[in-house]
Structures are given as C-alpha cells and as structure tokens.
Amino acid sequence: MNQTPSAPAKIELSHVTHLYLSTTRAFMAVQDINLRVEEGEFICMVGPSGCGKTTLLSLMAGLELPTAGKVSIDGTPVRGTSRQVGYMLQQDYLFNWRSIEDNVFLGLDIQGIRSRETEQYALHLLDEMELSDVRKASPMQLSGGMRQRVALVRTLACQPDVLLLDEPFSALDYQTKLKLEDLIFSTLRRHKKTAILVTHDLSESIAMGDRIYIFSRNPGRVSSEIAIPPAIRDSLPFDARNQDGFQDLFHRVWKEMEVVSDAAKGN
C-alpha cells in the first residue's frame, strides 16, 4: 500500500450513528463508529448478534443513509448504491427463474453494461470457480456451495472494488465452508479487492482477515481492533489455522468477545 497518509481511505466511517425508527421506538443500531479501511485490505467484523454489523454493511453499500456522521468511499460520501460496491448475502438468493448464466449476468443487465466483453469476463470468473459446465443449468440443480460460488461470480462480474460479505459461509456445511473460504480469499487477493467480512465464526475471522474489529452492542460500537500478524494473514485460511500463534490469537479474540458479551449482559 503505497499511499501517503493524506490520501483518502478506501472506506472511511467518521462519527457514524444510525437509528432505526418505528412508531413504537427509535432504536440506536450503531453509535459513533470511526473506522478506516485501506485499499486491498481484508477486514473482519465480529461481535454479538445485534451489534450493528449488518447495519454498517448496509450503510457502506448505500442501502441506508446514516442518521448522523459520514460514510465515504475513496473520499466521496456514499449517497446510494453504486457499482463500486458489491454485496454478498448470507444465502445465495439466486433467481430460480433464470439459468446460472443469466443469474451471473444480472448485474450487467441492471447496470446496462452487458456487452460481449463483460459477458466474457463473467464467464471467465465462472470458469475460475469451476462452474463453466453448469452455466446453462438451473440454480435448483446446484449444491449449496456451488450456489454460493455463483453468487460470488454474480457480485464480481460487475467488477466492484469493494466487497461486502455478510456471513456468506454461515448457511454451508463445515467442509464446503472451509473450501469456499480459501477460494474467496485467494480470488479477492488475486483481483486486489477491498473486502469486509461480517462473521460469527472467530477462527474464520482470524484466518481470513488482515484486521479484526470487535463490536459491542446496545448500541453497536467498536470495542477493540486486532491486527493479524503477516504469517497468518498471508496464508490461505485453511493453512492459517495451523500457523504458530493462531491459537494465541484465537484466545485473545475469545477474551475480547467475553468482555463485550459481559458488558451487554451488565446493561
């Protein structure tokens, strides 16, 4: 990262507070969040449920605008959804009424950039994920892991710089999940994407991330930040779990999590 300190961060949140309003109450999902993500970084966000992780992703994706504070990408405030940011949900949500190929072209259709060139790129990604032989198939014929891979291609086909991953592995079985972690990790590294992963799985967050933000809840706030040492950071998630120091790091994150869950109970 050859950036001068004054250059704008890839993603920057400053004093972000967000309220959810209903007729019965105003619920503060996150309060005064400040964080900076540099280009090409892989950030993991962990915390007890209800700590506003998904809210932060929605704010970065421009699905919602913050009640107070500023969310900016490349120094420009986020005003709505943009092509720059891709979002992956907990489940694949492929459209059953479209073939795999047409699911992958969905973003191209919406953004009006479908051309032979962009189609070729999408099909190339499909090939990278070893899915080219099912391009004409229906989503219903695919396994969970394959479907989630298709969803990744659908997101990457629009060539976003930033990828927001909202627990994309949580609906998969353990083996598939480990394989997909490696695949997504290496794909994002290769394509030099900036990524933010929300997860409940602490070891996943250590294995995949460059940095981890731990959140506390009521309201959601950053409780601590942990940098991952290079040895673990640079190995594939599967190997990272066997690196020296992984267990120590796991215990540290575990302790931090105990702190925030205790704090939540104390409230």
Place this chain on the structure above:
Amino acid sequence: MQQKEIESIHRHYLKQEAKNRYWVFFTQCMLFLLFLALWEVLARTNTINALIFSYPSKIWAQFWSQLLDGSLLPHVGMTVWETIIGFLLGTLLGAVIATLIWWSPFLSRVLDPYLVIANSMPKVALGPVFIVGFGPGLMSVIAMGCAISIIITTINVYSGFREVNQNYVKVVQTLGGNKRHIFRLVILPATFPTLLATLKVNVGLSWVGVIVGEFLVSQQGLGYLIIYGFQVFNFTLVMMSLAIIAVVATLMYQGVAFLERRLTSQFK
C-alpha cells in the same frame, strides 16, 4: 440387488399403478352412468316429478334439436365470450391496480380501507347499478363478470408481491437496480406462479358474474336460457343449460390449469 431384479420390481410397480388408475377411471364413469340411469328410471316411473326434474334422454333430445336448428350455439357463444372478456378484464385491471399500489406505499395505505370494503361487498348486489350505468345489455354482463374478480385479484396479487423475499430485492438493489428493475427482475417473475393461480380462481368467479348478469338482463346466453326456461316452466331447457355450463366451464378451467402447468414448470 441386480439391475434386472430392480427393473422387474419397477415394472411390477408401474403395472400396479396403471391398474389403479384404470379402476379409478372405471368407477368414475360407472358412478356417472348410474346417476343418469337412476334419474331416468325415477323420472319415467314418476317417482320424482318429471316436469320439475326432467330426465336425461329428454334433455339430450332437446340438446340435439336445438343444436341442429342452430338456436343453441349463439347462446353458448355469447356466454363464453362474455366470460372470457370479463375474466381477462378483471384479471388485467386487478393486476394493474396491484402494481400501482405496490409502486406507491402511500397509495396502498390510502386505498386499504376501500379495498377491504369493496372486497366484503357482494358484487352481484351491484347488478342494478351496472344496468343503470351501462345499459341493459352486453356491457352490464361483462361489467359483472369483471367486477366479481377484480378486487380479489388486486388483493391476491398485491399480497403475492409483498411476500417476495426482501433479500431478492436487496440483491437487485446492491447491484444498483432501481424500482423498475426490482419490479421487472424480481417481483414479476417471482410472483408469476401466484398470478397464474389467480387466473384459475378468476375463471370460476367470472362464470358466476356472467350467469348472474344474464339472469338480470339479457336476451341471449346460457343464463338467459335458464331464466327463460324457469319462467315458461321448461325445466328440460334449464337442465340442459346447466349441463352445458358444467362442461364449458370445466373445459375453460382445465385450459387455464394447463397453461399454468406449462408456464410454471420452471419453478418446480
């Protein structure tokens, strides 16, 4: 287990299945024939009043003579025509209104109580209003066939739109889609099965509307024949019309059901 053995077991199963289907069909036919025979015998022996209930052979004779002298088909054609128009109008307008209130949450909240009232209202009670408004003829009958299905279509289709999983909408939004994209790429295709199921219900409803409409006002149609037969105490004519309605309405329903199966096969 050997492949041959598996095949022979499967063959045996298929044979058994075919046999079952045959027996069901056979029993269905026998039941119908038994009903006709019993009716015929009871009426001819005067156990039931032949003047009121008529009997199958007489109805059949009436059917043939009316079919051959050409006085029957215009009635059938008229009713089928009115039903199709009423059905299409009701479905189309209902779907359009549903789309509008999906598009505008404000409109949806404003129209909500009106929809509830319109839905609770027995539509056939509006008959006299239609006759005054559209004149005593074709238009009133079609209006009735349409009115009876339009509100329920609106409500069903709109709730179908709302039941679409919000995460599909989120997918389109995060890819940069606007409301138009959401409707075209998600809402419409996802509710396609609901739309087609609504068609099936509407066919039946439109028949009700049209027959009642013809009861009230018309010079032609199966509903008219029933009322006319009733007034001149020709119950053979009434029974014949009922039988024709049963056949034609079933055909129409099966047609829509066939269409539904063909068009939703990719969803199953």
